[in-house]
Amino acid sequence: MKNMVELEMVNDYCKGLGLSASHPLVTVVDLSKADWKPRKGTRSVRYHFYGIFLKQGQQCIMRYGRQNYDFQDGTLVFVGPGQIVNIEHIETDYQPTGFALLFHPDLLLGTQLGKVIDSHSFFSYELHEALHISERERQIVLDCFSKIEFELQQGMDRHSRKLVTSNIELFLNYCHRFYDRQFFTREHKNQGVVGKFEKLLNGYFNSDKPREIGLPTVAYFAGELHLSPNYFGDLIKKETGKSAKDLIQDKLIETAKARTFDTDKSVSEIAFDLGFKYPQHFSRLFKKNVGYTPNEYRMLN
Incomplete structure (x- = not known):
């Protein structure tokens, strides 16, 4: 596909922002530290890993499937392997904010999370079905991200993989709770x-x-x-x-x-x-x- 960017590994995403991944298979990205170089026109990006984006600001429009989604404060967007996201309408002075948790399917091989990852159906939701979270829920998300980042900064030992994947699973379980709340409040x-x-x-x-x-x-x-x-x-x-x-x-x-x-x-x-x-x-x-x-x-x- 013309203008398609293939993101094979988590560091491919980081390099596009002038950053580097904490680990080849998993990283937490502070988007406010990105050295963003916006491109003109629409760009299609295919992810080959899982991505959860805690986005802020309304300067960027992303399109997945039939509808556009304008990012707002306190929004979680989930992308799964193989999904294509189209990015457009980015201003030249755009500076992304928020955080991203990226992890490759290879990280999950032989882990408990690997056995249940398919049950987290929100990875195949469309962008306009994003999760809108409260300030309290946002703090829980940031706490989960902080624990994952802490483990990655310690240097990998025989406990690291289990602790990282366990914390990712904990975070995803919270997301199920938040989605249940969103379904209820939009009854x-x-x-x-x-x-x-x-x-x-x-x-x-x-x-x-x-x-x-x-x-x-x-x-x-x-x-x-x-x-x-x-x-x-x-x-x-x-x-x-x-x-x-x-x-x-x-x-x-x-x-x-x-x-x-x-x-x-x-x-x-x-x-x-x-x-x-x-x-x-x-x-x-x-x-x-x-x-x-x-x-x-x-x-x-």
Whole structure:
């Protein structure tokens, strides 16, 4: 891709700011110390490591996916390996402030954090789904960063890797708590998302989309609502207690049960109308959830 900057290691990010990483695989960056040299136009950056940015100021616009995000005081943004961020509208006198925690996947090999890193779904949220934190929460973030930086400055010994990754995991667990608080404080807005999802789900099976597109997915509804699949899934789970995937399947089975009463259509036709490519897959799922095959359920009723 034209103008794509590949950040392979954490020091690649640091060098662009005139800084150096504390360790080849992990570092905490004080962005106020950066020797920033802004470039004209839009720049695309692909990260090959994890990055958490505590950003301040509104002089820089970053775009990931469909929407722009203007950084504000007390905002945490998460970037995972493979994600592309577009940076634009940077003033020539721009001086970044805030902090960044960067760590490479290789740091996590064989560690407890490595086993659970995929559960931290916010690394695949879009930028406009960033975490907005209070002043008290911001101090907790800075304390976590300070502990990680302290370990890196001591010189690596046999305890260092475990202590560093444990402190990163502690910080990420705090982020889960902060996101739960953000979901709660935006409950009214979230309920609007749930309502729209239910309306879209009902409309999907009352249209030709199942035959044209296939079985509905979490990613499809997230896209319709302009949310990342993980953020959408986490929001739905917080608001309803059930996963978006389970709610989709519940609606699918409910619709399938109702359509078995239409004796003018065969089970195969019903399967195709619902988006299944193969009728046997439909029959297997139906029996797993209802306890009877579609034909048996039709006969019972």
